[in-house]
Amino acid sequence: MELSKIEIITSSSKLSKLQSALTKVGVTGMTVMQAIGCGVQRGTYEYLPEENVEMELLPKTYIMLIVEDHIVEKAVETIKKELYTGHIGDGKIFVSPITNVIRVRTGEEGLDALK
Amino acid sequence: MNKKLGLFSAIATGVGLIVATSCLMSLGQGASILGTGFIITMIIACAINILTALSMAELNALMPNLTGGLAQYTLAGMGPFVTILTMVGGYLVCQMIAGTVECAMFGNAINSVFDTGIPSWVFSVAMVVILIFANLRGVDIFAKIQNVVAYVLIGSLMIMGILGTLGIGTGEQVSQPSNLADTIPDTFGLLGLAFFLFIGCEFVIPIAKSIKNERRNVPLGMVLSLVIILLMQIFLVVGMTKYTAYEDLGASASPHILFGTALLGRFGSYWMILVSALAVVSTVNSAMSSFSFMCAGMAKINLLPTFFLKKNKRGAYYIGILGIGLVEIIANAVGLSTSDSLIFMINVAIVFWMVSYVISNINVVIFRARLPKAPRTFKVPFGPVLPIIAAIGTAFMIWNISDDPAQRLLIFEIDGIIFVLLGIYSVLWCKFRVKRPLFTPIPMHEVMAMESDMYLAARRKKKD
Numbered sequence: 001m002e003l004s005k006i007e008i009i010t011s012s013s014k015l016s017k018l019q020s021a022l023t024k025v026g027v028t029g030m031t032v033m034q035a036i037g038c039g040v041q042r043g044t045y046e047y048l049p050e051e052n053v054e055m056e057l058l059p060k061t062y063i064m065l066i067v068e069d070h071i072v073e074k075a076v077e078t079i080k081k082e083l084y085t086g087h088i089g090d091g092k093i094f095v096s097p098i099t100n101v102i103r104v105r106t107g108e109e110g111l112d113a114l115k
Numbered sequence: 116m117n118k119k120l121g122l123f124s125a126i127a128t129g130v131g132l133i134v135a136t137s138c139l140m141s142l143g144q145g146a147s148i149l150g151t152g153f154i155i156t157m158i159i160a161c162a163i164n165i166l167t168a169l170s171m172a173e174l175n176a177l178m179p180n181l182t183g184g185l186a187q188y189t190l191a192g193m194g195p196f197v198t199i200l201t202m203v204g205g206y207l208v209c210q211m212i213a214g215t216v217e218c219a220m221f222g223n224a225i226n227s228v229f230d231t232g233i234p235s236w237v238f239s240v241a242m243v244v245i246l247i248f249a250n251l252r253g254v255d256i257f258a259k260i261q262n263v264v265a266y267v268l269i270g271s272l273m274i275m276g277i278l279g280t281l282g283i284g285t286g287e288q289v290s291q292p293s294n295l296a297d298t299i300p301d302t303f304g305l306l307g308l309a310f311f312l313f314i315g316c317e318f319v320i321p322i323a324k325s326i327k328n329e330r331r332n333v334p335l336g337m338v339l340s341l342v343i344i345l346l347m348q349i350f351l352v353v354g355m356t357k358y359t360a361y362e363d364l365g366a367s368a369s370p371h372i373l374f375g376t377a378l379l380g381r382f383g384s385y386w387m388i389l390v391s392a393l394a395v396v397s398t399v400n401s402a403m404s405s406f407s408f409m410c411a412g413m414a415k416i417n418l419l420p421t422f423f424l425k426k427n428k429r430g431a432y433y434i435g436i437l438g439i440g441l442v443e444i445i446a447n448a449v450g451l452s453t454s455d456s457l458i459f460m461i462n463v464a465i466v467f468w469m470v471s472y473v474i475s476n477i478n479v480v481i482f483r484a485r486l487p488k489a490p491r492t493f494k495v496p497f498g499p500v501l502p503i504i505a506a507i508g509t510a511f512m513i514w515n516i517s518d519d520p521a522q523r524l525l526i527f528e529i530d531g532i533i534f535v536l537l538g539i540y541s542v543l544w545c546k547f548r549v550k551r552p553l554f555t556p557i558p559m560h561e562v563m564a565m566e567s568d569m570y571l572a573a574r575r576k577k578k579d
Contacts, residue, residue, distance in 0.1 A: 045569075046564035049574050
């Protein structure tokens, strides 16, 4: 199987820009969910002098896409550049292999299910 | 924010921001000493500044949308001591001196045409006083027409330069050799002077947010602005060598008006006085306002005293406005009108500017090593080679700040004393106020966080 899953957690303000940039590199679909969460800073706002002791979950957007392996690198580069502001909270990208994809309507599997 | 400015607007804004009328003083001086040989000097200075512009674009891509600009990059790159020394102190001192020279050009321009019998400094001081009041009232009298004025100035100079180059002015041409430089090294001696013609491309960065496709248009706009300015100045130099005697050109405190008169007679002088007077007022006005904002921005990141953040009822940062206004008044009142003293002031000031450019180029190299994988929407090509060439080139221009060794030494002595004073301030400020090691860089995410108004407020609250 030559497919990978890219998961992105970022702030919701970036979504529309990311959407159009990914379309340009050949991504054909994505799933978006509203989420809450925090990273290593435990949800501390970047301007605060001390880090939260307890985790504070902040509103985020979770984006999931399945792409062919050969565009993973290009897609990740695009995502990095679109999400980058240099501020804490720009987000994280997770890339993992996919063992199969099945289109329920037709029963097609693997790459065919994405076309 | 609506992204509405295209590449053309980016270029137009860049050109408008880079050219000031005091540049014409350097141009006249350069042309009077080297003739068309000064073109080689300008090409070298422009090329080095293009490389620096690319470095600025990369720094902006790495740390976008910062108001403090070069200071914040340096804070994250080299720590508070170097930042205060070169960017806060040096850059602000330089802005004060450059603004002062620009003011002096106003009085000189009026007297060179109208011969009023009133000392030039009176006009300069009167203008500064009016602009102080306007800025304190929070009225930006030139905000709307500033760019138009700058374009008219550039357009006028371009047309005059072309008319002069083609030899189709109404005035009489002078008979003198066009080139006074025998060898290429002869042209190096005025590199410092030529540098002044191309500074200020970093002012484009704050408007990056409102430029369409900023990744491409910001660096391209900066580079094309510099190239257009170079072309305009090449035409002017050629025109000046044909229409103005070198002796007169070198002695003139407003060479653009001298050239305008020689080229087109009385009409030329009126044309230039009108355009340049408007340009001077608008430049000094915006410099005064941006100086106060720059001080406030640096106070926000704890590098200057917080009184620079104080606003009057009209919302103006009055300490910064009064500070620069006072310096401009005093410096002009003590007699800053001859071309020699103005050129000397320019040379003293631009060393600081050049040092800040050297540091910016080094910052690019530091960040390349420290954050090799950080996404950069713009990256200077060929690895660290071009920023290193730009840093060395700018350092070479500092060394060639004047063709007169005695004057060069004097410039270095004055700048050295100012740097020592700034160094003392920097050490004390770092130790007692910033309370951070002098040379340890502040983490980039913290520098980015300083941009928030809440950063200082949250720390004050904690202290209380």
